[in-house]
Amino acid sequence: MSNTPQRVPDTKERILDAAEKLFGQNGFTATSLRDITAEAGVNLAAVNYHFQTKESLFEAAIARRMEPVNRRRIELLDAAGANPTLEQILLAFLSPLFVRHPNEAIGLMSQILATPDSFVRQLFKKHLAGVVNRFVEALQQALPNLTRTEILWRLHFTAGSMAHLMARGSVLPEISEGLCNPSDRPAVLARLVTFAAAGFRADAWGGDAGLGGEAA
Amino acid sequence: MSNTPQRVPDTKERILDAAEKLFGQNGFTATSLRDITAEAGVNLAAVNYHFQTKESLFEAAIARRMEPVNRRRIELLDAAGANPTLEQILLAFLSPLFVRHPNEAIGLMSQILATPDSFVRQLFKKHLAGVVNRFVEALQQALPNLTRTEILWRLHFTAGSMAHLMARGSVLPEISEGLCNPSDRPAVLARLVTFAAAGFRADAWGGDAGLGGEAA
DNA sequence: GTATTGCTCATACGTTCGTTTCAATCATAC
């Protein structure tokens, strides 16, 4: 059980590949194990042999992509020195998602953020909360005028832009006459950083925003 | 079929209420008709009698909330005159979601944006595309320095922030030590408008954003 | 060789899903 030979028949990885593709595209509930094994070209029972349950498979797919992403995030944040700029922080947080296996990492990431099941929220805590706190600290240092609350909200907005962007680049092309091409990833990343950085630098909201009792 | 008596037994509305609550919370696939009829306290067959299919019920729930929201959006945009400010445009687009039946309208709205099923994307086109185009025009007028492409991207980011915020205020509290309270809706709306307005006003991205070939 | 272990296969279990059926009910029209 511990250090067995491991013939590397790679069916385990084929399952993970198919799982991250389909989970990322369609979400957890909308993806069946039969979809995954069909995509992977393996037997249905293999998924229960290598991973025990569907939830475990989801977590394994998350872990495989999220761990290198998070490592790279911390790496980039550290490399930016003791006083990173806002853009450096945002790039450290966002750019690892766009590299190497972008479609998959990105899809899974937004599924973590978007799936309301309680076990997925635990995955969020496990794989994301620590990194997020590290970045909140860096943002507080870079933006001393903002309260921690304000920073959390704006990071939340940024994460939403990212998540929305990634899971479904599908929505936008339909209304944009092809002007938005989500597959040009470096450009998308740059646009997102530009947008988010400006949002973070906005003066903190002080009271009324011109609602006039609209949202009472 | 046309002008039948209509005893208003309100079981149809009870189904819609339950549907918009549960669809908004858990999404389309993760919500079963039995969940809905249990929540509504009606018989399972009633949903197939009043609405024919699960997809039709989803669309009916969307339509009931989206139509007044979209009407109010256009109303506010028109009320802002011929040259609305960026904040007026964003408020016109976002504030109707936070009024009256906010949790439900908001949850359904983000489900439209987040569900990859093809029929949901058709709902997006049907209920959202027209309004979105109207707002893109207004934004182009208010921000003449930005290309249409740039505006579409930033509206996309804003929609993502909104969608993420709404469907799952659940994620943030867990890492924010309670500092973010999504139920204080006027404050959330104001923060979102502040963030998005600053993002829209950012200088358009011109070329490189400091990636250094990271996302090659 | 045989034994053992790691893995894959076909198949089936029990449950839940969306949908359907049809008899029972109710308010109104006559």
Place this chain on the structure above:
DNA sequence: GTATGATTGAAACGAACGTATGAGCAATAC
């Protein structure tokens, strides 16, 4: 009153789901 047509109820349909089982196969250990 009875007839009519709109609604509701209990029960069931076939299909798809996640999971489990046990035989079969390949490779190493002895």
